[in-house]
Amino acid sequence: MMVALSGWLKQVVAVVLLASLIDLLLPNRAMQRYVRLVAGLFILLTIAAPMLQWIKGDFGAKLSAGIAAVERQPDTAPNQLAQIEADAGRLRASRDDQASRLAAVMLEGEIRTTVEQETGLRVDKVTVALAGQPDGAMTATGVTVQLGDAPAGADGGKGNDGSAPGEIRPVAPIRVELPDIEIGAPATDGEAGQPDGREAVPAASQTAEPTEADQAERNRVAAIVAARFGIRTDAIKVTRPAAGDAY
Amino acid sequence: MDILQIVGIGLLTTVLILVIREQKPMFAFLLAAFFGVAVFLALIGRIEGVVTVLEELADRSGIQTVYLKTMLKIIGIAYIAEFGAQIVRDAGMESVASKIEFAGKMLILVMAVPIISVIIETVLGLLPA
Numbered sequence: 001m002m003v004a005l006s007g008w009l010k011q012v013v014a015v016v017l018l019a020s021l022i023d024l025l026l027p028n029r030a031m032q033r034y035v036r037l038v039a040g041l042f043i044l045l046t047i048a049a050p051m052l053q054w055i056k057g058d059f060g061a062k063l064s065a066g067i068a069a070v071e072r073q074p075d076t077a078p079n080q081l082a083q084i085e086a087d088a089g090r091l092r093a094s095r096d097d098q099a100s101r102l103a104a105v106m107l108e109g110e111i112r113t114t115v116e117q118e119t120g121l122r123v124d125k126v127t128v129a130l131a132g133q134p135d136g137a138m139t140a141t142g143v144t145v146q147l148g149d150a151p152a153g154a155d156g157g158k159g160n161d162g163s164a165p166g167e168i169r170p171v172a173p174i175r176v177e178l179p180d181i182e183i184g185a186p187a188t189d190g191e192a193g194q195p196d197g198r199e200a201v202p203a204a205s206q207t208a209e210p211t212e213a214d215q216a217e218r219n220r221v222a223a224i225v226a227a228r229f230g231i232r233t234d235a236i237k238v239t240r241p242a243a244g245d246a247y
Numbered sequence: 248m249d250i251l252q253i254v255g256i257g258l259l260t261t262v263l264i265l266v267i268r269e270q271k272p273m274f275a276f277l278l279a280a281f282f283g284v285a286v287f288l289a290l291i292g293r294i295e296g297v298v299t300v301l302e303e304l305a306d307r308s309g310i311q312t313v314y315l316k317t318m319l320k321i322i323g324i325a326y327i328a329e330f331g332a333q334i335v336r337d338a339g340m341e342s343v344a345s346k347i348e349f350a351g352k353m354l355i356l357v358m359a360v361p362i363i364s365v366i367i368e369t370v371l372g373l374l375p376a
Contacts, residue, residue, distance in 0.1 A: 007309055014308030018301070022318050027329040030348055034355045035321055041362040042314050048369065055372050059365055064313045066361025071320075 008050055015046040100138055104128045107140065111225055115145060118224050121217070122148030140229070144237040145221055214240065253286055276338045283334055317358055324354050 019039035026032055045052070045063075052059045108126040115123050129142035218238035226233045260282040268275040298319060305315040328351025332344040 010308050011310045014304065014310045015314060018305070018310070018315065018318055021301070022322055025322050027326050031325040031329070031352060031355065034352050035325065038321055038355060038359045038362070039318070041359055041366065042318070044366065045362055046310065046314070048366070052365070052369050055369055059369070060311050060313065063311075063361055063365050066364060067313060067317060067358065070357055070360060 004050075011049065012043070012046050015043050019043060096132060100130045100132065103138055104130050107229070111143065111145065111229065114228055115221055115224060119217070119221060121221070124148040140231050140235065142235050142237070143225060143229075143231055144239060145225065147217075147221070147238065147240045249289075253289070257282065257286075279337050280334050283330060287330060317362075321355050321358055324351050324358075327351070328354075 019036075019042065022035060022039055023032070026035055107128045107130075111128070112123045112126045115121065115126075123145060125144075125146040127142075127144040127146075128140055130138045131141045132138055218240075221238045222233055222236040225231060225236050260278060264275045264278055267278065301315060301319070302312075305312060328347055332347040332351075335347060336344040
C-alpha cells in the first residue's frame with residue numbers, strides 16, 4: 001500500500017515538474033493559457049490515476065490510442081490508403097500462395113490415394129502445378145504422376161479389367177528362359193540394378209511387351225485422374241522412373 | 248561561444264536589413280527569414296540532450312510516456328507556430344501571423360481532446376446510471 005502510494009506521489013511530483021518545465025519553455029505568452037490547460041489536465045489525470053485504474057482497467061492504452069488517432073493527419077489519407085491497399089495486396093498474394101500450396105498438397109494426396117486404390121500400382125510421387133485464374137479460382141495446369149517399380153508386366157496386362165481396390169491379383173506365370181549371349185549384354189544397361197546375366201533375360205524379353213502394357217497402364221492412370229479430378233488429359237503426365245520417358 | 252556567434256550574426260543581419268530595407272524591402276525580409284531558419288536549425292540539435300534528460304526523468308519517476316510525448320509535441324507546435332508567425336509579422340502581415348498562431352493554439356487544444364474524453368468518461372462512469 002505504501003509502495004503504491006509513494007509511486008503515485010512520485011508520479012504526481014514528476015508530472016508537476018514536467019508541467020512547470022514546459023511552461024518555462026514556452027516561446028511566448030500567447031500559447032501559455034492553452035499549454036497550461038493541457039498540463040493541468042495531465043496533472044489531473046495523474047492525480048486521478050489510481051481511481052481511473054480502479055474504474056476502467058487500462059486507461060493508458062486508451063489514451064495513447066486516442067492521441068495517436070488525433071495525430072493522424074487527414075491530408076495523408078490518400079497515402080495511407082495506398083499503403084493499406086499495398087499491404088492488403090501483399091497479404092492477399094501470400095494468402096493465395098499458401099492456399100494454392102495447400103491445395104496442391106491435398107490434391108497430390110488425393111490423386112495418389114485414388115490411383116493406388118483404383119489401379120493397385122504404387123505411386124512414388126505426384127506433382128501438381130496450380131495456376132490462378134483472374135476470377136480467383138485455381139486450375140491444375142499440370143499433373144505428374146510418377147509410378148513406382150510395380151511389376152509392370154503383371155499389372156499392365158491385367159489393368160484394364162477395372163478391378164476393385166485392394167483386390168489380390170493372381171501372380172503371372174513366370175517363364176524362365178536360358179540366356180543368349182547377344183541379348184544379355186544390352187539388357188544389363190536397361191536394368192541397372194541387375195548385373196546378373198541370368199536375371200537380365202526376363203527384362204530383355206519384356207522389352208517388346210512392356211512398352212505397350214506400360215502405355216496402356218499410363219493411359220489408364222491418366223484417364224482415372226482426368227475423370228476423377230476434372231483435369232485435361234494432355235495436362236497429365238505419367239512417368240515411370242525405369243522407363244524414364246513421359247506419356 | 249555559440250551565443251556569441253549567434254548574437255554577432257544577429258547584429259550583422261540587423262545592420263544589413265536596415266541598409267537593404269530602404270532599397271529592396273523584399274531582400275530584407277528574405278534575409279530576416281534566412282537568419283531565423285539558420286538559428287532554428289542550428290539549435291534544434293541541442294534540444295536532443297534536453298529531451299533525453301526529460302525522457303530519463305519520466306522513465307525513472309514512472310509517469311506514462313504518452314504524457315511526455317504529448318507535452319513535447321505541444322512545445323514543438325508552440326515553437327514552430329511562433330517562429331512562422333514572427334517571420335510573417337516581420338513582413339508586415341499581422342493578420343496572417345495571427346492566423347498561424349490561431350492554428351497553433353487549435354492544434355494544442357486538439358492534443359487535449361483524448362485526455363478530456365478519458366476524464367469525462369471516468370466522471371460519467373462514477374455517476375450512478
